[in-house]
Amino acid sequence: MSVSSEVIIVTGASAGIGKAIIQGLAGCGIRLIMACRNPEKSAAVKAALEKSYPGTDIEVLSLDLASFASIRQFASIMALKKYSINTLINNAGVLPAKFSLTEDGFETALGVNYLGLFLLNELLLPLMRPGSLIINTISCSYRIGRLHQEMFRSKPEARFMRIFNYARSKRAILVYSLELAERLAGRGIRVLAVDPGIVSTKMIEMKRWFDPLTDVLFRPLIKKPAQGADTAVFLSLEAQMPASEYAKLSGLCFKNRKAIRLSAKIRNKKNQKELWDWTTKAIQGH
Numbered sequence: 235m236s237v238s239s240e241v242i243i244v245t246g247a248s249a250g251i252g253k254a255i256i257q258g259l260a261g262c263g264i265r266l267i268m269a270c271r272n273p274e275k276s277a278a279v280k281a282a283l284e285k286s287y288p289g290t291d292i293e294v295l296s297l298d299l300a301s302f303a304s305i306r307q308f309a310s311i312m313a314l315k316k317y318s319i320n321t322l323i324n325n326a327g328v329l330p331a332k333f334s335l336t337e338d339g340f341e342t343a344l345g346v347n348y349l350g351l352f353l354l355n356e357l358l359l360p361l362m363r364p365g366s367l368i369i370n371t372i373s374c375s376y377r378i379g380r381l382h383q384e385m386f387r388s389k390p391e392a393r394f395m396r397i398f399n400y401a402r403s404k405r406a407i408l409v410y411s412l413e414l415a416e417r418l419a420g421r422g423i424r425v426l427a428v429d430p431g432i433v434s435t436k437m438i439e440m441k442r443w444f445d446p447l448t449d450v451l452f453r454p455l456i457k458k459p460a461q462g463a464d465t466a467v468f469l470s471l472e473a474q475m476p477a478s479e480y481a482k483l484s485g486l487c488f489k490n491r492k493a494i495r496l497s498a499k500i501r502n503k504k505n506q507k508e509l510w511d512w513t514t515k516a517i518q519g520h
């Protein structure tokens with residue numbers, strides 16, 4: 235292990251943007267934790283990285299964000315190992331094609347993308363210190379997401395609309411990130427949201443007849459995974475430089491390395507507090 239027990243955690247580092255984030259951080263001098271649900275797939279990514287970047291310090295730990303038990307186990311292993319979290323990059327996400335529930339009975343997009351991330355952050359806070367950075371991944375779809383308390387029920391809605399379910403999980407992450415940034419300001423822990431843009435990964439596969447056409451006509455025009463990873467990598471590396479202007483920022487959303495403007499509706503204190511209360515209530519007892 236490195237001299238310091240500091241780590242950078244990347245969730246969903248086995249594929250797509252997360253894999254590119256780990257690649258972008260390889261050799262940064264801090265131990266990298268790949269927090270992934272598929273150990274074999276992740277071990278292959280780790281082995282390839284160690285070959286390309288000899289001396290890189292990487293560890294794979296199991297984390298399934300669709301299971302609160304797995305999240306709690308991951309957090310307790312981190313505590314047992316006495317790791318101090320330099321940066322937590324919450325990258326893992328899903329865009330389910332059909333209605334399904336997580337182990338704890340929440341709609342999967344909301345459960346994995348938002349509730350899993352929320353619980354993980356809560357449980358890892360004791361391992362953070364002033365200067366630690368949390369990066370939460372959103373998407374531009376947050377604009378069409380609608381938040382309401384009923385979304386935490388395990389019953390399917392009248393009509394399952396994959397993009398709207400995904401969008402609300404991303405809107406929830408954004409609203410929550412602003413609230414978390416305020417709550418952690420006194421402890422010097424920073425929170426930023428990042429929108430990677432439209433990126434050519436498995437996630438944008440629609441599992442429809444037109445996928446092959448999309449591959450030919452659309453994929454070449456959008457970002458490659460390394461481009462999608464760029465802002466998260468940039469902010470993580472800037473966080474290592476205390477003199478950097480970026481190393482002080484919190485409560486902002488970044489895209490293409492720039493803070494983007496958020497509407498008054500998103501930056502609404504009452505909505506932020508309401509979502510926080512709904513969420514803690516939904517998680518309680520699980």
Ligand SMILES: NC(=O)c1ccc[n+]([C@@H]2O[C@H](COP(=O)([O-])OP(=O)(O)OC[C@H]3O[C@@H](n4cnc5c(N)ncnc54)[C@H](OP(=O)(O)O)[C@@H]3O)[C@@H](O)[C@H]2O)c1
Pocket residue numbers: 245246247248249250251252269270271272275297298299300301324325326327328346371372373374429430431432433434435436437438
């Ligand atoms: N691609 C885009 O255009 C785009 C745009 C905006 C935002 N984003 C966001 O960027 C992030 C990365 O997406 P991507 O495009 O790289 O997608 P991807 O290629 O499908 O990768 C998703 C990653 O999340 C992991 N994951 C999924 N469910 C998980 C669970 N229950 N527990 C732990 N890990 C889980 C996957 O693990 P496995 O390898 O085991 O499947 C994989 O490593 C997501 O948050 C996504 O919403 C993507």
